[in-house]
Amino acid sequence: MTIGIVGAGQLGRMLALAGYPLGLDFLFLDRSAAAPAAALAPILIGDLADPAQLRKLARRSQVISFDWENASVEGLRAATRGLPTRIAPPLRALATGQDRVAEKRLFERLGVPTTRFAAVNSRAELERAAARIGLPGVLKTRRLGYDGKGQRVVRDRAALAAAWRALGSVALIYEEFVPFEAEVSALGARARDGSEALYPLTRNWHADGILRLSVAPWEDRALERQARAHLRAVLREFRYVGVLAIEFFVRDGRLIANELAPRVHNSGHWTIEGASTSQFENHLRAIAGLPLGSTALLGHSAMVNLIGRMPARAVVLGEQGVHLHDYGKQARAGRKLGHCTLVARSAAERNRRLLRVLGRLEVALASAP
Amino acid sequence: MTIGIVGAGQLGRMLALAGYPLGLDFLFLDRSAAAPAAALAPILIGDLADPAQLRKLARRSQVISFDWENASVEGLRAATRGLPTRIAPPLRALATGQDRVAEKRLFERLGVPTTRFAAVNSRAELERAAARIGLPGVLKTRRLGYDGKGQRVVRDRAALAAAWRALGSVALIYEEFVPFEAEVSALGARARDGSEALYPLTRNWHADGILRLSVAPWEDRALERQARAHLRAVLREFRYVGVLAIEFFVRDGRLIANELAPRVHNSGHWTIEGASTSQFENHLRAIAGLPLGSTALLGHSAMVNLIGRMPARAVVLGEQGVHLHDYGKQARAGRKLGHCTLVARSAAERNRRLLRVLGRLEVALASAP
Numbered sequence A, B: 001m002t003i004g005i006v007g008a009g010q011l012g013r014m015l016a017l018a019g020y021p022l023g024l025d026f027l028f029l030d031r032s033a034a035a036p037a038a039a040l041a042p043i044l045i046g047d048l049a050d051p052a053q054l055r056k057l058a059r060r061s062q063v064i065s066f067d068w069e070n071a072s073v074e075g076l077r078a079a080t081r082g083l084p085t086r087i088a089p090p091l092r093a094l095a096t097g098q099d100r101v102a103e104k105r106l107f108e109r110l111g112v113p114t115t116r117f118a119a120v121n122s123r124a125e126l127e128r129a130a131a132r133i134g135l136p137g138v139l140k141t142r143r144l145g146y147d148g149k150g151q152r153v154v155r156d157r158a159a160l161a162a163a164w165r166a167l168g169s170v171a172l173i174y175e176e177f178v179p180f181e182a183e184v185s186a187l188g189a190r191a192r193d194g195s196e197a198l199y200p201l202t203r204n205w206h207a208d209g210i211l212r213l214s215v216a217p218w219e220d221r222a223l224e225r226q227a228r229a230h231l232r233a234v235l236r237e238f239r240y241v242g243v244l245a246i247e248f249f250v251r252d253g254r255l256i257a258n259e260l261a262p263r264v265h266n267s268g269h270w271t272i273e274g275a276s277t278s279q280f281e282n283h284l285r286a287i288a289g290l291p292l293g294s295t296a297l298l299g300h301s302a303m304v305n306l307i308g309r310m311p312a313r314a315v316v317l318g319e320q321g322v323h324l325h326d327y328g329k330q331a332r333a334g335r336k337l338g339h340c341t342l343v344a345r346s347a348a349e350r351n352r353r354l355l356r357v358l359g360r361l362e363v364a365l366a367s368a369p
Helices: A010-022 A051-060 A075-079 A091-097 A101-107 A123-133 A157-167 A220-236 A279-287 A312-315 A345-361 B010-022 B036-040 B052-061 B075-078 B091-097 B100-109 B125-133 B157-167 B222-235 B278-288 B313-317 B347-361
Strands: A002-006 A027-031 A043-045 A063-066 A117-120 A137-141 A150-155 A172-175 A184-189 A196-199 A201-208 A210-216 A240-253 A254-261 A300-307 A321-327 A336-342 B001-005 B025-029 B041-045 B065-067 B117-120 B137-141 B153-154 B173-174 B183-190 B196-198 B202-207 B211-218 B240-249 B254-259 B300-309 B322-326 B336-344
Touching: A002 A051, A010 A027, A010 A279, A010 B010, A010 B036, A010 B322, A027 A051, A043 A051, A051 A075, A051 B091, A063 A075, A063 A279, A063 A312, A075 A091, A075 A300, A075 B173, A091 A101, A091 A254, A101 A117, A101 A172, A101 A254, A117 A123, A123 A137, A123 A157, A123 A172, A137 A157, A150 A157, A172 B211, A184 A279, A196 A220, A210 A345, A210 B254, A220 A240, A220 A254, A240 A279, A300 A345, A312 A321, A312 A345, A321 B010, A336 A345, B001 B010, B001 B052, B010 B025, B010 B036, B025 B036, B025 B052, B036 B222, B041 B052, B065 B075, B065 B278, B075 B091, B091 B100, B091 B254, B100 B173, B100 B254, B117 B125, B125 B137, B125 B157, B125 B173, B125 B211, B137 B157, B183 B222, B196 B222, B211 B347, B222 B240, B222 B254, B240 B278, B300 B347, B313 B347, B336 B347
Parallel strands: A002 A027, A002 A063, A027 A043, B001 B025, B001 B065, B025 B041
Antiparallel strands: A117 A172, A137 A150, A137 A172, A184 A196, A184 A201, A184 A240, A201 A210, A210 A300, A240 A254, A300 A336, A321 A336, B117 B173, B137 B153, B137 B173, B183 B196, B183 B202, B183 B240, B202 B211, B211 B300, B240 B254, B300 B336, B322 B336
């Protein structure tokens, strides 16, 4: 069975690494033959929305998935028309994840607490939204934002004008600013037959809008119960197939949904070593129509993103029990180049080893556990 | 760094899967573009001893290794002449592993107990060997034997004549027949700086000359101590770099070395899920000049080879906690097509789950734990 994947980034690369042992084959579509997944699978070169290349991908694959949440919904629908090729996760989830307003409306409809928000299409709407929701707030593009790009925190009315000038050329959303205590994510897979395999709650730390560090399990029973219920609600709403992630803020012991990602997620990379079945394998099992694998934990995990420049390989591998994942990318400031993971017998041991690793790798964090 | 690998079989495939996360690239040489590793790395097509292709492999790689123990020693030496390309494991170990007589002599020289043997180049030498070593015995080709091929158990003088007719066209070895109680293997890596990372003792079950099942750790302290000492002696003798396996018979609580394999080994496949660092990753770390990884156990593992035909994927994956490794090969009687692994918290739980898996997969075994 060939899995076609739109986008050949690190997520696609890790999907292929997890899928070959299952006997799956892969075909990627990406703009660049130097993309991370291109080293280890055949690739079609073209724009990710190129109709001819998408059609070729659909003809040569039994299932199409995507490693990029902005894959073209219309392009995928057209490419598979008249073909038996399946698309997973479902296009409705992909479309919802691409529009922050649709995402918030979904959360509201399903009773998943989220930030107060307003769609903003004009300067006047922005003024009204700020008046109703209050300041400070966050102005974001509805589409194509990632890793903190396309958003501005607005602290006062003067900043409102500046934010409008910076972002106002496209459809926007104005959101309540949430002074959260923590960020967590819920991650799980749903199979075609409706069975589910959920991972434990993961706690995340960002800096400059980019995920730096995740630890799992984040042992807060009450939060985990809430997160699982919310994740299940979204999985069922979409009759979802594949892995889905939802990011939450935590405030006053309550979850506030921030956004969803209809794909494997950076905050789930620890599952490669830390769970019996990784998010990558479970995504593939789901979309290939196979039974989901156990999400049993193998210990207490920490995952550190390697951003901007790679530390010397021998430094990372010199730390006993640390696993390296090099995405094979050219270094560039702010770019995710790889990650490393450690798994320990206890949370205390994990934190102790993690702090040593962070020190050795000189990873900059806004805060640490 | 590009690792060139002679042979693109399942061992090469699993090496590439372990090596991409380390940021390594791969280039294979194999006769067939349908070889298991060819799906996930570039490949040169040609005979494994083809001088021009070996030279191309050497020019394009920083290190050359092999997934086949009969890789051409002379061919590799010639291919790397005048180039900075390293070869690992060392050619001396490769050469020794290719000749059963050299192997036995090595064991004798290092004080590693082995079977009594005699080199046999004529019918008269065979008669003398049988008279000296006794009957029953085993007549084997000195070279190119694997998975039970190229050998005959000789129970009486009449069988001696038949065995000679079957095998006598090439150089042979006559060995004492060892009615062993168990087969075990020792597996470990040695790095360029002389550091070592040894795995615990693995117990193996063969049928029809092919490995069917391995379980690890095989908790026999006395045997493990002996096995480690023997493994270390061989690693040091060769100033070895990479993973080395030695297979032993167990008789009356003592080890008898049967053969060595200067490469990753089928009896070490359980390390992918069962150890902190797999044999594949440690082989690559060693040959790439990186620090070795921890061989700490993640539980009690069992590995079952899938031979001749693949069970339905959903049947294997439907067993919770069972990991599938499909080599992407065409099915053929007696061919190793894949393996599956399970890791449990105790030996008792492992054995219980293993017996269920063996039943579901209908794996034929000569004996079971």
